[in-house]
Structure formats: structure tokens, C-alpha cells
Amino acid sequence: MLDFFNVYLPIAERDFNALILVAIGFSVGVLGGFFGVGGAWVVTPALNIFGFPMAYAIGTDLAHIFGKSIVATAKHRKMGNVDFKLGIWSIIGSVIGVEAGAQSVMLLTRLGLAGPVVRYTYMILLFGLGIYMIYDYATKEQRAAAAAAKAAARAAGTAPPRKAWNLPPMMHFPTSGITISFWTVMGVFFFTGYLSGFLGVGGGFIRMPALIYLIGCPTAIAVGTDLFSVLFAGAYGCLTYGIKGAVDIVAAIYMLVGASVGAQLGVTAVKYVRGYGIRLLFAIMIILAGLSVALKQFNYSVAAAWVVMCAALGMCVVIIIRLYIGFKKEQAEKLGLGH
Amino acid sequence: MKKIKALFFNLLFLALPALALAAGPGDKDVPDMATRMVRVEGLGAINYFFATWYNSNKFVFAILVTVVMGVVGALIALMTDVILKAIGMEVSKIEHHE
Incomplete structure (x- = not known):
């Protein structure tokens, strides 16, 4: 019955x-x-399940990520969620890091260790990051209380000020409201770029938590700024895979139609969910992605693809429900104010 | 002394990427289809257009893909924005709550 929706892909x-x-x-x-992620880690296995020719999967995915990132970044900018200065530094640091990561993979390939080392690093990273973010969420009240107590002690002159890494030159990012050492910025983005090059992924899911926990951005700004970086990675990927002849443009357009609408809804949902809520949902998502990588490592490729696809669909439903609830609440408040 | 220390660390950190890149250019496991040709007979106008450029010049094809993605993305965003605004779901600058 669904054959009615079949289209011919001229390149594939x-x-x-x-x-x-x-x-x-x-x-x-x-x-x-x-x-604030590209989502290649969901798209590639999902396309695989439905029998999309894999030779074109990565290129087609990157092409649609580019288009989608334009939509999402523009909307995040409207909401004041994009720190352009930080985003440009993230691109510079990441480019150097990605190349260094690729070098490490080549070295491991020569030693015959690349496959398992990359997959285990990926798993440790996803599980580690996810568990840390859940721990961070669970202990946020205690930490807020401890920080308030420390601030009070400092005000009373009984505690020394916190030692910060402040090697000059210092950089100020007004949108994020942070002043930070240039070396911290470059170090963090070099590291996230390195992991991205090493694991062969876009890196949005590494950069977003790094922006929050290592740079100190508010969550919504981390999401918007990360998307700004994803936009450039997507544009480069789109062009380079296009030159290699590995993009099916018609498939990419169909995906982009869905993605542009979805991205608008996803960005709007950020308005209704607090920073910690976004972090918690993200943590759950990357733990499930880690589970998928683990299944793949133990040769359950089909199960791995289904896990990541079901996780993506489930999370998508949760986000849309949160958007609906937030929107309804906002409407009710507006009506209440009107009367 | 503090300035010399800062200068030393700045130089050291500046050298790190160069050391990391010293091993030569990286390579990705991308299937290279640069010389591949696709069938154009019997294709509709749009598919024919894309397939012809794919066969004749991959660089122009790549530019075409990038531009089309940008333009289509922006157009759909514009339309969705109008629809969302019409149902009252418009966005403006938000407060950043953690």
C-alpha cells in the first residue's frame, strides 16, 4: 500500500x-x-534499516543536516540562543581537533586496532556522559545549596575565593555572559573536535555538553551555539560528499522537508523546557545511543539500529508533548491576563 | 615573572596543534564515486537536471546540492514560521533558566 509513496532517486x-x-x-x-545536534548517529542506522543504499547514506544525511541547521540556527538566533563569537571559536578549535583525531585513527588502523578502540571509546563516552548528566541532574539541589553556602562564607570573609584557570589572554562572550581563558576555549574545542575526528561523528552531541560543563554556557545557548557549528560542519560535509558523488539530492530534499518542520518544533520546545530538563532528556538519549553502539559491537546490528531509531522516535514524542503542554499553559496564562 | 610564565604557556599551547598534525593529512573511509555515471534516459525534468550535472561535473553538482539544501531549508523555515505564528506559537528572545 505504501508503494504509492515510492519515488525514484536519480543518483542512487x-x-x-x-x-x-x-x-x-x-x-x-x-x-x-x-x-542542538546534527543527528547523523540516528539517521544512518535508520536509513540502513529501511534498505537505503549505504554508499549514499552519510553524504545524503550531511546534506540534509546543512539545510536543517540553517532553519534551526535562524530560529535559535531569534530566541537569543546563539553565541556567534563562541561558535566561530568552536569551529576553529574543532577543525584542528578533527584532523588530529583522524590522525590517531589512522595510526590505530595501521596497528589493526581502530575498530574496537573507536567503538569502545564511543561507548564509554556515551555512557559516561549520559550517567554524569543524570547525576548532575539528580544532585542539582544539593549543589545549589552548597554553592550558596560557599558564597555566603566568602561574603563573610571566612572562605578563600575559588581558584580559576585564568591564563591570559582572557575572552569575554557577552551573549553567554562568560569571561574565560582563550586556552580553555581552544582546549575544549580542540578536545571535542579530536573526539569527533577520532570517532568519525559530527560531534554535536559532544560539543553541546562541553559548552555547558566545560565552558559554562546556559543550556539553551549551548544548544543554539552548537547548531551554529553543526551548520558549518554540514555545509562542508555536503560539499565534499557532493564532489565525491555520494549524495542523493532527491532523498536529501525529502528528508529536509521533514527536518525543517521538525526543527522548527524542536527549537520552539526549548522555550518551554528549563535547561536541566533539556540536559536530562539529552542524557537519556545518549545512553540509549550508547546501548545501540554496544549491541553493534556484539554483532546485533539490526537490534542496534532499532534501539536508536525507537529511542529517537520516543524522544521526539516526549519533546512534542512538552511543547504542546508548554504552549497550552502559555495560552491559558495569556487568556488569564486578558481577562 | 607572571608575564614570562603566561608567554611560555601561550607558546607551548600554540605548538600543540602543529605537533598533533605533524603526521600528515587524514583520510576518511568515504566511498569515492567521482567517476561514476548514472542513467538519464526516461527521467523526469528535475531528476534529469540533477543526473546530468552529476554525470558531467561533480563539483558543480556539489555546489548545486549545497545551494539547493540552503534555499529549500530557508523556504520551508519561512513557511513553517508563518504557520506557527498563525496558531500563536511564535518565538522571541527568551530568559535562560537552568
Whole structure:
């Protein structure tokens, strides 16, 4: 019955269901807009499940990520969530890091260790980051109380000020409201870029928590700024894979249609969810992604793809429900004020 | 003394990327289809357009893909924005609550 939606992909030279492409694009668009990630880690296995030719999967995915990031970044900018200065530094640091990461993979490949080392690092990173973010969420009240007590002690002159890493030159980022050493900024983005190059991923899911925990950005600004960086990575990926002939432009357009609508909804949902809420949902998502990588490592490739796809769909539903509840609440408040 | 220390660390950190990149250029495991040709017979106008450029010049094809993605993305964003505004779901600058 769904054959009705089949379209011919001129570059991949085969028919494929347009509805599936739009649906995958939509789900990843919602996640991308809400978490500030590209979402290649969801798209590639999802396309794989439905039999999309894998030779074109990565290029097609990157092409649609570029288009979607324009949509999401523009909307985040409207909401004051993009720190352009920080975003440009993140691109500079990441480019150097990505290349260094790729060098490490080449070295490991020569030693015959690349596959397992990369996968185990990926798993440790996803699980570690996810568990840390959940721990951070669970202990936020205690930490807030401890910070307030420390501040009070400092005000009373009984505690020394906190020692900060402040090697000059110092940089000020007014949008994020932070002043930080240039070396911290470059170090963090070099590190996230390195991991991105080492693992062969876009890196949005590494950069977003790094912006929060290592740079000190508010969560919504971390999401918007990360998307700004993803935009450039997507543009470069789109162009370079296009030159290699590995992009099916028609499939990418169908995915982009879904992703652009999804991204708008995902970004709007950020307005209704507090920073810690975004962090918690992100933590759950990357733990499930880690589970998917673990299944793949133990040769359960189909189960791995289903886990990541179901996790993405489930999270997408949660985000849309939060958006709906927030919107309804806002409408009710507006009506209440009107009367 | 403090300035010399800062200068030393600045130079050291500046040298780090150069050391990391010293091993030569990286390589990605990307299938290279640069010489591949696709069938153009019997294709509709749009598919024919894309397939012809794919066959004749991959660089122009890549530029075409990038531009189309940007333009289509921006157009859909504009339309969705209008629809969301119409149902009262418009966005403006927000307060950043953690």
C-alpha cells in the first residue's frame, strides 16, 4: 500500500519510500532543534534499516543536516540562543581537533586496532556522559545549596575565593555572559573536535555538553551555539560528499522537508523546557545511543539500529508533548491576563 | 615573572596543534564515486537536471546540492514560521533558566 509513496532517486538509481525519508527527517529535525545536534548517529542506522543504499547514506544525511541547521540556527538566533563569537571559536578549535583525531585513527588502523578502540571509546563516552548528566541532574539541589553556602562564607570573609584557570589572554562572550581563558576555549574545542575526528561523528552531541560543563554556557545557548557549528560542519560535509558523488539530492530534499518542520518544533520546545530538563532528556538519549553502539559491537546490528531509531522516535514524542503542554499553559496564562 | 610564565604557556599551547598534525593529512573511509555515471534516459525534468550535472561535473553538482539544501531549508523555515505564528506559537528572545 505504501508503494504509492515510492519515488525514484536519480543518483542512487532506485525507488525509495518518500514517506520514510520525510519521517526520518522530521524525527531528527525535532531532536536536532531541541538538543542542538546534527543527528547523523540516528539517521544512518535508520536509513540502513529501511534498505537505503549505504554508499549514499552519510553524504545524503550531511546534506540534509546543512539545510536543517540553517532553519534551526535562524530560529535559535531569534530566541537569543546563539553565541556567534563562541561558535566561530568552536569551529576553529574543532577543525584542528578533527584532523588530529583522524590522525590517531589512522595510526590505530595501521596497528589493526581502530575498530574496537573507536567503538569502545564511543561507548564509554556515551555512557559516561549520559550517567554524569543524570547525576548532575539528580544532585542539582544539593549543589545549589552548597554553592550558596560557599558564597555566603566568602561574603563573610571566612572562605578563600575559588581558584580559576585564568591564563591570559582572557575572552569575554557577552551573549553567554562568560569571561574565560582563550586556552580553555581552544582546549575544549580542540578536545571535542579530536573526539569527533577520532570517532568519525559530527560531534554535536559532544560539543553541546562541553559548552555547558566545560565552558559554562546556559543550556539553551549551548544548544543554539552548537547548531551554529553543526551548520558549518554540514555545509562542508555536503560539499565534499557532493564532489565525491555520494549524495542523493532527491532523498536529501525529502528528508529536509521533514527536518525543517521538525526543527522548527524542536527549537520552539526549548522555550518551554528549563535547561536541566533539556540536559536530562539529552542524557537519556545518549545512553540509549550508547546501548545501540554496544549491541553493534556484539554483532546485533539490526537490534542496534532499532534501539536508536525507537529511542529517537520516543524522544521526539516526549519533546512534542512538552511543547504542546508548554504552549497550552502559555495560552491559558495569556487568556488569564486578558481577562 | 607572571608575564614570562603566561608567554611560555601561550607558546607551548600554540605548538600543540602543529605537533598533533605533524603526521600528515587524514583520510576518511568515504566511498569515492567521482567517476561514476548514472542513467538519464526516461527521467523526469528535475531528476534529469540533477543526473546530468552529476554525470558531467561533480563539483558543480556539489555546489548545486549545497545551494539547493540552503534555499529549500530557508523556504520551508519561512513557511513553517508563518504557520506557527498563525496558531500563536511564535518565538522571541527568551530568559535562560537552568
